[in-house]
Amino acid sequence: MASRPVFIPTLAGAQLTHERSFEFNWSSGFAESQKKKNVVALHNAAKRAGLENVLEISTKSDVEVGRRLSAFSLRINLQGFQYPLESVYQGSKVFERQGPFPEIFEFQPREAKRFIREIDAGNLVGFELETKRFPLSPKNAYYDWLYIRALAGHSEWIAANIDYDGYTDIEFNPEKQVNCQARAFAELKSLSARSELEQAVGDFDYFASRLSPI
Structure with missing residues (x-):
């Protein structure tokens, strides 16, 4: 058995995302087919709990937009x-x-x-x-900020076309890792819905202040 989180955007309150973890039978091995089995198992566990529509954000997603939203696929504009x-x-x-x-x-x-x-x-x-220093704390702030900055220019398209109950990254193990592209995307969705995305992208300190401690 394994436990992995689903990240759910929130539209109100102090937290940008809500995290729910689900247990499922883990298929061991490094083959892509095994990882895709784990995605299906995790999503089925979430569905049984009422999360009908969940998007995997990684290169292992069976949905093209999920693969395109992987941090390994995204590019960021610098000067x-x-x-x-x-x-x-x-x-x-x-x-x-x-x-x-x-x-x-x-x-x-x-x-x-x-x-x-x-x-x-x-x-x-x-x-x-760009000559500016960024701290290690909150632990996930800098990675998440880069992620939402890379996607901010597509926020209107994302708001109109990507609407899921929650987001996962099967490669993310919360016991071993801090950064998670599914969490960052859920934060982007929440910030966009609250009309805070532009401010968060332009002001790292503001974005960091909106994150829950890990």
């Missing part, structure tokens, strides 16, 4: 240039002895992640992008 979102996240990292690494913004996401894994620069101390 007129488009870069892979995941590569910008990795290249923004600042360690005790090195960083940031804007030279890897153009790398493919897996190459950027490998570059960061292989350096020996001490502990992560923050992030830096």
